Amino acid sequence: MSDTSNIVKPELTEEQVQLLNSKTGLRQLIRSSKVNLTKALLYAEYDQRLKDLQAEMIKLQTWIMENDKKLVVIYEGRDAAGKGGAIRRTTAHINPRTYRVVALPKPTREEAGQWYFQRYVMRLPIPGEIVFFDRSWYNRAVVEPVNGFCTQEQYDIFMGNVNEFEKMLVQGDTYLIKMYFSITKEEQARRFADIEKDPLKRWKLSPVDEKAQELWDEYTKYKEIMFQRTDTELCPWTIIDANDKTNARIKSLEHILRQIPYKQ
Numbered sequence: 001m002s003d004t005s006n007i008v009k010p011e012l013t014e015e016q017v018q019l020l021n022s023k024t025g026l027r028q029l030i031r032s033s034k035v036n037l038t039k040a041l042l043y044a045e046y047d048q049r050l051k052d053l054q055a056e057m058i059k060l061q062t063w064i065m066e067n068d069k070k071l072v073v074i075y076e077g078r079d080a081a082g083k084g085g086a087i088r089r090t091t092a093h094i095n096p097r098t099y100r101v102v103a104l105p106k107p108t109r110e111e112a113g114q115w116y117f118q119r120y121v122m123r124l125p126i127p128g129e130i131v132f133f134d135r136s137w138y139n140r141a142v143v144e145p146v147n148g149f150c151t152q153e154q155y156d157i158f159m160g161n162v163n164e165f166e167k168m169l170v171q172g173d174t175y176l177i178k179m180y181f182s183i184t185k186e187e188q189a190r191r192f193a194d195i196e197k198d199p200l201k202r203w204k205l206s207p208v209d210e211k212a213q214e215l216w217d218e219y220t221k222y223k224e225i226m227f228q229r230t231d232t233e234l235c236p237w238t239i240i241d242a243n244d245k246t247n248a249r250i251k252s253l254e255h256i257l258r259q260i261p262y263k264q
Contacts, residue, residue: 046246053253054093061094061130063262068127070174073256074136077181078219079209080191082245086181087132089249090256100125103134116140116158117165125174137162141226146218147208159229166235176235177259179252180223181242185216 075083125131140158144150231237242248
């Protein structure tokens with residue numbers, strides 16, 4: 001008979017026991033052949049918290065629709081920071097007819113000759129709609145200058161105009177939320193390696209991604225300038241610690257819900 005005297009059995013509250021006995025908790029318990037109560041509880045608590053926040057997102061969207069409000073949520077951050085995963089959890093259960101996720105590719109030749117903000121303006125929400133930008137006009141603040149995709153003059157013009165552009169959005173009765181998903185260089189490298197090994201995710205890697213580690217310090221320099229010049233009282237940045245993906249998803253959802261007066 002094996003000696004079980006050294007097994008650590010965490011003391012659980014009644015609420016935690018109920019959670020582990022729920023469908024969510026039981027699903028987490030059977031994920032692995034070796035039962036780990038602490039880990040299962042953490043995942044179960046995450047799942048439950050996520051569901052609660054997603055339910056609140058439905059209420060928020062209903063308020064946006066019923067009151068003809070407009071909401072723009074910007075997700076910025078380094079490559080592999082988890083922006084897409086956070087957006088998927090945020091939009092998982094809301095009405096697909098009144099929200100859009102915008103992730104624009106490289107500008108076409110025609111778009112490159114337009115006013116820089118034009119292709120973003122064309123995708124802004126109509127009354128009663130939410131638009132989530134998986135990267136946004138802030139490409140010109142960081143990604144483009146780092147990789148040589150814009151001239152110094154184009155960069156300077158953008159930095160001189162972006163605050164006024166956002167001011168006009170807000171004054172036009174649009175809620176604007178700007179979030180930056182922050183990860184360490186080591187975590188980015190680990191995620192790139194995981195993506196490279198996974199044939200179902202390898203498509204995510206682009207030539208820009210492949211240079212991200214090499215250009216880390218340049219990205220940092222332009223990121224800090226972006227914060228210094230565009231973190232305004234009217235349109236502030238919120239930095240999300242994204243080294244832990246589950247925590248980042250929860251924190252970003254909580255932040256969105258705090259910014260909109262949908263319970264009034």
